[in-house]
């Protein structure tokens with residue numbers, strides 16, 4: 488067996504310890520004589536798995552009692568519709584456009600009401616986070632929406648926008664559990680887990696209870712109402728059972744690593760290794776303004792498409808894989824999520840140094 492350093496943006500690297508544990512339990516989960524994959528979601532054993540996953544997540548993020556934790560399906564993209572369907576009481580919402588995912592969410596919301604773009608960084612190919620301290624937030628906006636970490640462009644909100652009292656909704660798919668978070672600043676925090684937490688197929692929604700009502704847009708399907716899932720504690724229908732089980736293991740792994748403070752420290756250390764090199768390199772350069780840099784997704788270029796392609800190919804041959812940038816931006820992108828060991832980042836920088844010398 489040989490494992491690579493996987494820099495994929497998602498689905499992405501998971502802690503090896505978690506994968507080994509899952510392998511050990513594959514045929515017989517804790518004496519049940521079956522795999523978690525084969526188990527009824529109504530069984531006592533499974534109930535313990537999902538309840539414990541929620542408990543550990545609540546502990547990690549310090550989630551107050553007046554917030555529900557929902558384990559749903561449909562990916563982050565389904566939330567682009569579910570959010571307006573459930574929250575647009577006035578049929579008005581404000582969106583901050585910092586990349587492709589925010590833009591998709593904004594477009595989707597336009598199906599259901601008036602979705603205003605109140606700020607954007609598209610003028611400079613989304614290479615920065617706009618100043619959000621005094622935006623023209625609409626008086627009747629039901630919420631203000633952000634994509635907190637922009638997976639494709641490699642930017643992250645370092646301070647949350649001033650929503651002028653409006654509910655903040657955040658897509659945290661690619662920065663989930665990467666650092667401590669003050670849940671009380673948000674109405675909804677959600678993310679697909681396949682970037683930083685688990686296998687594709689689960690989306691976690693953390694939502695303040697007063698936002699969960701029957702008063703949703705007419706025609707909203709039962710499965711797309713937060714209330715349906717909140718009332719049934721994420722077991723209205725069959726949940727993505729195996730995926731939730733793996734998420735639970737990752738929560739335990741993060742707890743063991745020291746929680747979100749420790750994750751932040753570790754992530755800052757890893758990102759610094761890469762950014763410091765990019766800042767000193769004669770060949771490679773980062774594409775993002777310094778004060779907007781993400782700890783999770785690091786895009787960089789040589790400025791020469793052929794050389795970029797050569798780099799991606801040669802890196803893969805050395806066990807440093809999935810470094811190709813998103814198809815819409817080109818160049819390279821190293822995603823260095825929680826589970827990427829520091830050795831992986833060090834190996835990448837060593838390889839970049841060697842490549843730079845050989846291609847000077």
Ligand SMILES: *Cc1c(COP(=O)(O)O)cnc(C)c1O
Pocket residue numbers: 497561562563564565588634636637638658659660661679682
């Ligand atoms: C990957 C990603 C999405 C889309 O996730 P799906 O689960 O594929 O729908 C949305 N937002 C962000 C920030 C992402 O990184």
